[in-house]
Ligand SMILES: CSCCC(=O)C(=O)COP(=O)(O)O
């Protein structure tokens with residue numbers, strides 16, 4: 001495995017989750033099916049609670065935006081929730097969420113609801129977060145050398161903290177200096193990475209971003225970050241052009257700090 005020496009001026013690692021720290025199969029085969037299987041029951045049980053009301057409100061706002069943008073989806077359904085009886089309203093939210101998940105939307109509204117739903121599953125031990133075996137030793141080494149480590153995922157900050165806080169390796173939250181989600185901006189937009197650099201208090205070129213998605217890598221690169229694209233089993237195939245353009249790693253252990261560390 002070829003080593004890649006990260007630039008000398010690097011102060012921060014910014015890490016994607018799905019396909020980077022964590023197998024895509026964990027998200028697709030465990031986390032997402034949990035939502036589909038428990039959605040109606042969850043909404044019925046929590047419908048009158050403030051947190052659930054806020055989640056539904058956010059979904060409704062997203063649906064209205066989708067309508068304005070002419071995105072094909074059952075959005076009119078959520079927009080009617082206030083006037084309809086509870087059962088119908090719940091059914092409409094279910095339809096909207098299932099549609100968003102079918103097209104793998106990364107909307108903040110969807111991700112917020114998912115994070116709230118996973119809470120019980122993690123806390124009861126029904127689900128435990130999966131992390132590739134090379135991740136913990138690498139982050140431990142980086143931190144020992146004074147580098148900061150942040151997460152940037154489309155999953156809500158709450159969902160991120162559940163995944164790492166209730167992982168198969170125990171509570172890993174101490175590995176991270178902070179978390180970002182789509183509240184800072186979409187991962188495919190450059191501005192989001194500028195916002196993150198500003199929030200952390202460093203220059204974009206002092207950050208190295210690790211992700212499996214080349215659209216995210218491009219957005220980060222356009223903002224001035226250094227990037228490495230992570231290839232893991234089951235990740236999307238890269239084109240020859242992408243393979244030539246990006247630094248590719250298959251394990252965090254390939255990332256060396258300058259001075260051969
Ligand atoms: C961390 S929550 C579960 C993953 C998820 O919902 C998601 O959308 C992952 O996106 P990522 O940006 O980490 O690829």
Ligand SMILES: [Mg+2]
Pocket residue numbers: 016017018019020211212213
């Ligand atoms: Mg990813």
